[in-house]
Structures are given as C-alpha cells and as structure tokens.
Amino acid sequence: MRAIPSRQTATALFFSACLSAALAQNAQAPQLSSVNAPSETMVVLGSATPVPLAESPSSVMILPLKQERLALATPIDRLRSDPSVFIEQRGAGGAQDDIVMRGGSFEQTLILVNGFRIDDSQTAHHDLDLPIPLDAMDSIQVLHGAGSTLHGADALSGAVDFLTAAPSASSLVFTAGAGNFGTNEQSTQAELVRHNWSSRLTASHNLSTGFIADRDYRNENAALESWLNSRLGLTDLLFAASDRSFGASQFYGPYDSWERTKGWFASARQELGEHTQAAFGYRRHTDEFVLVRENPALYENNHVDGSWQASLSGTLPVRAGGSFLMGLEADGDSIQSNNLGLHARNRGAGYLDLDLMPNRHRWTLSAGLREEGFSGSSQYIFAPHFAGSLRIANSLKLRASSGYGFRIPTYTDLYYSDPVTRGNPNLKPESAWSGDSGIDWAPGRRVSLSVTGFYTQQHDTIDYVRAAQSLPWQAVNLSGPRFTGVETYMTWQAAKTQTIRLAWTTIYGNSASLNGLQSEYVFNYPVQNARAEWTALLGRAVTLRNTVQVAQLYQHDPYPVWDLALTHDTGRVRPYVRLANLSNTGYQEIQGVAMPGRSVVAGISFQVRRRQ
Numbered sequence: 001m002r003a004i005p006s007r008q009t010a011t012a013l014f015f016s017a018c019l020s021a022a023l024a025q026n027a028q029a030p031q032l033s034s035v036n037a038p039s040e041t042m043v044v045l046g047s048a049t050p051v052p053l054a055e056s057p058s059s060v061m062i063l064p065l066k067q068e069r070l071a072l073a074t075p076i077d078r079l080r081s082d083p084s085v086f087i088e089q090r091g092a093g094g095a096q097d098d099i100v101m102r103g104g105s106f107e108q109t110l111i112l113v114n115g116f117r118i119d120d121s122q123t124a125h126h127d128l129d130l131p132i133p134l135d136a137m138d139s140i141q142v143l144h145g146a147g148s149t150l151h152g153a154d155a156l157s158g159a160v161d162f163l164t165a166a167p168s169a170s171s172l173v174f175t176a177g178a179g180n181f182g183t184n185e186q187s188t189q190a191e192l193v194r195h196n197w198s199s200r201l202t203a204s205h206n207l208s209t210g211f212i213a214d215r216d217y218r219n220e221n222a223a224l225e226s227w228l229n230s231r232l233g234l235t236d237l238l239f240a241a242s243d244r245s246f247g248a249s250q251f252y253g254p255y256d257s258w259e260r261t262k263g264w265f266a267s268a269r270q271e272l273g274e275h276t277q278a279a280f281g282y283r284r285h286t287d288e289f290v291l292v293r294e295n296p297a298l299y300e301n302n303h304v305d306g307s308w309q310a311s312l313s314g315t316l317p318v319r320a321g322g323s324f325l326m327g328l329e330a331d332g333d334s335i336q337s338n339n340l341g342l343h344a345r346n347r348g349a350g351y352l353d354l355d356l357m358p359n360r361h362r363w364t365l366s367a368g369l370r371e372e373g374f375s376g377s378s379q380y381i382f383a384p385h386f387a388g389s390l391r392i393a394n395s396l397k398l399r400a401s402s403g404y405g406f407r408i409p410t411y412t413d414l415y416y417s418d419p420v421t422r423g424n425p426n427l428k429p430e431s432a433w434s435g436d437s438g439i440d441w442a443p444g445r446r447v448s449l450s451v452t453g454f455y456t457q458q459h460d461t462i463d464y465v466r467a468a469q470s471l472p473w474q475a476v477n478l479s480g481p482r483f484t485g486v487e488t489y490m491t492w493q494a495a496k497t498q499t500i501r502l503a504w505t506t507i508y509g510n511s512a513s514l515n516g517l518q519s520e521y522v523f524n525y526p527v528q529n530a531r532a533e534w535t536a537l538l539g540r541a542v543t544l545r546n547t548v549q550v551a552q553l554y555q556h557d558p559y560p561v562w563d564l565a566l567t568h569d570t571g572r573v574r575p576y577v578r579l580a581n582l583s584n585t586g587y588q589e590i591q592g593v594a595m596p597g598r599s600v601v602a603g604i605s606f607q608v609r610r611r612q
Contacts, residue, residue: 044115045143045151045161047322047355047366049315055357057364057389057399059144059436059452059487061085065137066165070175070576070605071545071565073185073206075134075162080549083505083529084144084487085160085492087591092181092596093206095217095246096259097128097592102144102434102454102484103507103525104157105463110147112161114238116267116281119154120341121333122305123412126285130162131265132223133204135173135189138165144487145454146405146434149368149385150353152329152461156432157456164238166198166227167191170610177576181596182209198225211596214247214256214293222531225513233271235455240265244312247293250593253420258293260611262286274447283307291418296592299418305411307333322356325368340415346375353385364389366401374408375496381406381431395442402435413462421464424475432458438487446493456483461513464520475519479513481522497537504530524591528552541570547611551589574605 033212042050045060053062058431061082065075072078074359079085088098088106107124110117113132123500140162147155173189185206192199203222210216223240241264248257263285270278284306291299313327314444334344353368370383387401416423438452458480464473485507492500506528514523532547545565552558562583567576577600584598 024460025515041547042104044163045141045147045159047150049325049355051355051357051364054397054440055364055389057366057387058401059399059438059454061142061144061489062299063136063140063142065139065250065571068545069134070567070569070574071543071578072134073578073580073601075130075137075140076128078140079142079160081501081531081533081548082502083144083531083549084549085142085158086526086529086589088524089595090248090251090590090593091215091217091246092183092211092599093208093217093219093246094128094130095219095244096125096248096251098125098590099128099160100525101158102456102485103481103509104432104456104458105461105521106523107410107413107462108154108156108405108430108432110151110153110155110159112159113265114149114163114236114267114269115161116265116279117152117307117331118265118283120285120305121307121411122287122303122335122337123416124154124287124411126287128242128263129242129285131242131262131263131283132162132164132225132238133187133202133221135163135175135187135204136200136202136223136240137162137167137226139163144452144457145216145401145436146383146385146403146432148381148383148405149351149370152331152349152370152372153347154407156407156430156458157434164200164225167193167200167373169193172608173605175603175605177601179578179601180206180599181211183599183603184208184602196229201225210247211599212249212594214249217244217246219244233273233277234269234442236267236269238265238267247287251590252418252500255291258290258296260288261367267307275316276312278310278312280310281308285361301337301339301418302335303335305333305335305337307331318354320356321358322354322364325351325355326351327351337409339417340411343411343415348373353364354582362391377594381429395444396438398437399437399440400437402433403432404431406431407462409462409475416475422471422472422474427475428460428477429464430458430460430462430477448488448489448491450489454483454485454487458482465514465517465521466520467517469518478522482510483525484508499533499535501533501535502531504528520602523554526551526553528558541568543567553589553591556591559585561585561587572607574607575603576605577602 044050075339076097088318090096099109101109111127143159147159158545164391170193171191175187177185187204189202201224205220207218213533220243225238228235243262245260248259255304263284269282287303289301290296309331311329316324329349332346334343349372351370356365366387368385373380385403389399391397408429414423414425436452436454442448461478487505490502494500529551531549536544547563550560564579568574570583580599
C-alpha cells in the first residue's frame with residue numbers, strides 16, 4: 001500500500017472534470033444494452049467495457065452455467081473447471097467455501113454478483129454466502145491476477161463475478177432430487193417476458209443430515225430480478241436473500257461447532273442515456289456462531305454487518321477504436337458484534353481506463369489507474385493496471401498484463417478473539433504487484449490451447465500464525481511471499497458429440513517470511529492442480545460429464561477426485577444423476593476438515609417453456 005497524501009485534492013478535481021465531460025457526450029453504452037441476454041460471449045472483468053473473450057488482453061475464464069445446472073450441486077462446483085481457482089471446501093452443499101487463486105489467501109479474491117461487491121466485512125469466510133440460487137445464474141467470469149484498478153479492494157489475486165442474464169422466453173421450472181447422507185434438494189424458477197420488460201423469480205432449498213456427526217447443513221435462497229427497457233436506458237433491479245445453517249465440526253478448531261448465517265442483498269443499476277451508468281447496492285449479513293453445539297452457553301458469537309456501494313461511470317469512444325472510461329465510487333461497511341464490537345468505515349475512489357482496440361483487432365492496449373481514500377485516514381492507494389495483446393496470426397495471440405491489488409483487513413482480522421484465534425488491531429492493509437504473459441493458439445475449430453506464466457510479489461500479507469500447536473493463531477503482517485506459476489488449458493473436440501478439456505496449474509511459493517512459524521491460510525495453496533473433463537452426448541438428449549481432478553496442497557501428498565453426471569437436457573421432463581467422489585478418496589481441502597466420500601443424488605426437473 002502506497003501513501004500519496006499530496007495529490008488527493010487535484011486528483012479529485014481531475015476525476016470530477018473528466019466524468020462531467022463524459023456525461024456531456026454521446027458514447028457507447030457501458031455494460032447493459034437490452035433486455036435479452038447477448039448471444040456473443042463477452043468479458044466484463046478487467047475491461048472498461050465488455051469485449052469479446054477472444055480479444056481480451058487479460059487472463060480471463062468464462063464458465064457457462066445455464067446448460068449445466070442439473071449437473072451441478074452448487075455454482076461453486078463449476079469453478080473447479082478452472083484449475084487456477086482452488087476451492088477450499090468444508091463440506092458438500094456450499095455450507096462454507098473459500099477461494100484461493102494463484103497462491104493468494106482466501107481473503108484476496110474479490111467476489112461479485114453482476115459487478116456488485118459481495119465480499120463480507122466481518123470475515124472472508126462468508127464471501128461465498130451467495131444470495132442468489134444457482135438457477136438464477138447465467139455464467140461465471142474469473143479474472144486471474146490483480147483487478148483493483150477497476151474493481152477496488154480485495155481483488156488482489158483475482159476476481160470472480162457471478163452473472164445473471166435477462167430471460168429470453170417465459171418459462172416455469174420445478175426441480176427435486178434426493179441422495180445418500182440424507183441429501184434433499186428442491187428448486188423452482190418462474191420467468192416472464194414482455195416486450196420491454198422481463199422478470200425472474202427463483203428459490204432453492206437443499207439439506208443433508210451429514211456424512212459424519214455434526215456435518216449436517218440446510219441452505220435456502222430466493223431471488224427476484226427484473227429488467228425494464230425505457231427511453232432512459234435499461235433498468236436492472238435485484239433482491240435476494242439466503243439462510244444457511246450447518247454443523248461446523250473441526251471448522252475452526254477441535255470443537256463440534258455450529259453456525260448459522262442469514263443475509264439479504266438489493267441492487268439497482270440504471271443506464272442514463274447511451275453513455276452513462278449509475279448503480280447502488282446494499283448487503284446485510286448476520287452470523288451466529290456456537291463453539292460447542294451441545295453447550296451454546298459456553299461460548300457464542302453474534303455478528304451483524306452491513307455494506308453499501310454506489311458508483312457512477314461514463315464512457316467516451318476513441319476514434320482509433322476502443323473506449324475511455326471514467327468512474328467514481330463510494331463504499332461503506334459497519335459491524336455490530338458481541339465479540340468484535342461496534343465499528344464503521346467508508347471509502348471513496350476515482351478511476352480512469354483507456355482501452356484501444358483497432359477495427360482489425362490485430363492488437364489491443366489497456367491502461368488504467370485508480371486512487372482510493374479511506375475515512376479517518378490521510379492515506380491514499382494508487383492502483384495502476386496495464387494490459388496488451390498482439391495477434392500474430394488469426395490463430396495465434398500473445399498477451400501480457402500487470403497490475404496492483406490491495407485489501408484492507410476484515411473486522412475479524414482486526415478485533416476477533418476466541419480460545420483458538422486472536423485478531424490484531426494494528427494490522428496494515430496488504431497489497432501485491434502481479435504480472436503475467438501468455439499465448440492463445442487455436443489452429444482450428446476443434447483444438448485450442450492457452451498457456452500463461454505469472455508472478456506475484458505481496459507486501460504486508462495478512463495471515464494467522466503460531467509457534468506451536470498448543471498456542472492460538474495470531475493475526476500478523478508477513479514480510480511478503482512471492483509466487484510464480486504456469487496455467488495451461490487445452491480444449492479438443494474429439495468428435496461432433498465429444499469434447500475433452502485438459503487444464504493444469506502449477507505454483508511455486510517462497511515461504512521464507514514465516515521464519516519457522518506455522519501458517520493457517522497463506523501457505524495452504526495447491527502446488528499442483530490438474531483437471532480432465534470429458535463431455536459426451538449419448539443419443540439425442542443425454543449428456544455425460546466425466547471429470548477427474550488431481551490436486552496437491554503445499555507440503556502434502558496429491559489426491560484424486562472423480563465426479564460424474566448424467567443429464568437429460570431436452571423436453572419437459574429432465575431426469576439427472578450426479579455422482580461425486582466416485583474414487584471414494586479421503587481428502588481435505590482445509591487441513592483438519594474431512595470431505596465426504598462417495599455420494600449420489602438423483603432427481604427430475606419439470607420444465608414448461610413458452611416460445612420466444
């Protein structure tokens with residue numbers, strides 16, 4: 001984190017002047033342009049305005065969800081297709097999951113829903129308490145590397161955006177399934193489309209009695225989203241809520257704990273003419289934690305945190321091809337807790353980004369900067385970003401990017417205290433410089449290959465350490481680990497009805513900054529993470545998805561996990577079967593927390609769809 005106290009007044013005036021100029025011009029619409037979802041795959045992460053995936057100079061992965069919903073228990077399972085994203089899961093059903101990217105800790109990945117921040121100010125363990133059900137999602141976009149220039153705090157090692165899209169036709173869907181470990185799941189979705197208006201209502205419920213004692217869970221989600229196209233522009237309104245309770249045996253120490261989180265999220269995005277966009281969102285989240293489930297009076301925590309965010313952005317076209325983006329943002333969060341106390345903080349930021357993309361698309365260039373300030377402090381963060389690509393041939397593209405990411409401590413990092421964990425109110429924000437370069441090669445329609453090398457140098461990294469197992473974990477700033485690695489992806493359409501995808505990420509990290517101490521989070525990254533996927537169409541309507549993942553965590557042995565899904569993808573009645581961990585591997589993604597063995601879930605989806 002870099003303090004630049006002498007420029008804030010001039011910078012604020014500069015951002016305001018630039019934004020005013022943008023509002024006075026007619027330019028390209030920034031992100032939303034119509035009620036119906038676009039047909040072309042577009043990248044919204046790491047770019048000033050949406051660009052085709054093939055032209056993005058950044059390392060971005062797009063994971064469609066719409067056609068694979070029956071094959072997935074949760075949207076988090078789809079993220080496993082990207083081996084640069086490692087899911088630290090504490091059990092099935094999405095009870096509590098963390099994301100590790102490119103060696104960074106679980107707190108260093110920014111979680112978004114339609115571009116709105118979902119990161120939890122209490123603890124990043126709740127970042128994936130996603131309020132919207134899987135059925136409401138259209139795709140997931142993953143940005144590898146720093147993304148703080150456009151997306152703000154917490155995008156230090158990457159960002160993940162869960163995206164919805166307006167429906168194209170009215171429909172009604174009911175889904176129900178059951179399996180071993182007392183698994184039970186239901187969901188419903190209703191979509192209504194009119195000429196200039198559309199809406200979607202979704203709800204889901206899933207539970208399990210647990211594969212071992214005190215590992216039961218119950219998850220409930222509901223969301224209502226509406227889109228309206230008017231002369232002013234597109235309006236997007238979303239309201240969503242969630243309720244999750246789960247047995248947390250060994251999650252935070254040698255205790256049979258229990259936890260329940262509840263929350264709701266509301267957002268509004270409005271186009272103001274053809275060139276400007278305003279957005280506002282609010283999130284409220286509660287966490288009830290019981291250290292010993294059978295004796296709640298022994299130790300219990302209750303936390304209530306809220307956060308708000310507002311933004312105004314405008315774009316100007318560039319004659320050479322591309323766009324110039326200017327934006328202002330404001331964010332705030334607060335917490336009320338019997339353990340953490342009562343706290344609040346606010347921050348404001350301005351950013352600029354220039355994307356050049358000539359009509360022939362032989363090269364692209366992107367450069368941006370952000371300056372962000374915090375309430376109660378004279379310290380400002382300057383976060384630049386640079387990316388570019390060069391297409392040597394139609395089938396071959398070179399690309400490179402570099403940027404600065406930062407994260408401020410959560411309230412748990414600062415103030416938490418229990419028998420096994422101690423916060424630190426003197427923690428400094430953490431930051432990192434990162435860079436990557438890669439090659440994308442598509443010699444034909446049936447084969448594509450992508451290889452990326454990356455490097456990250458962190459500063460004041462926040463971790464929990466201890467000198468011996470008998471001592472509590474203590475939050476500290478580390479001197480700064482370094483990570484280098486390679487990401488490789490290959491897709492091969494072996495036949496008209498068969499696709500094979502192979503992906504592998506390897507990471508090397510420097511742990512010298514620990515000085516012999518034990519690390520709880522930072523050095524739990526995978527040194528090897530490989531995945532093979534085989535998708536085949538059996539007959540006219542049955543799809544087989546067969547995946548094998550082999551992962552090796554730092555200083556641990558590798559382990560394989562084999563999953564398989566069969567889905568009937570057409571017609572009104574669509575049966576499905578999901579088989580997880582067919583290899584019955586005993587493994588842990590969070591050390592000390594066992595994962596379920598072999599399991600099966602089967603069900604039926606009943607769909608009624610009206611023609612567009």
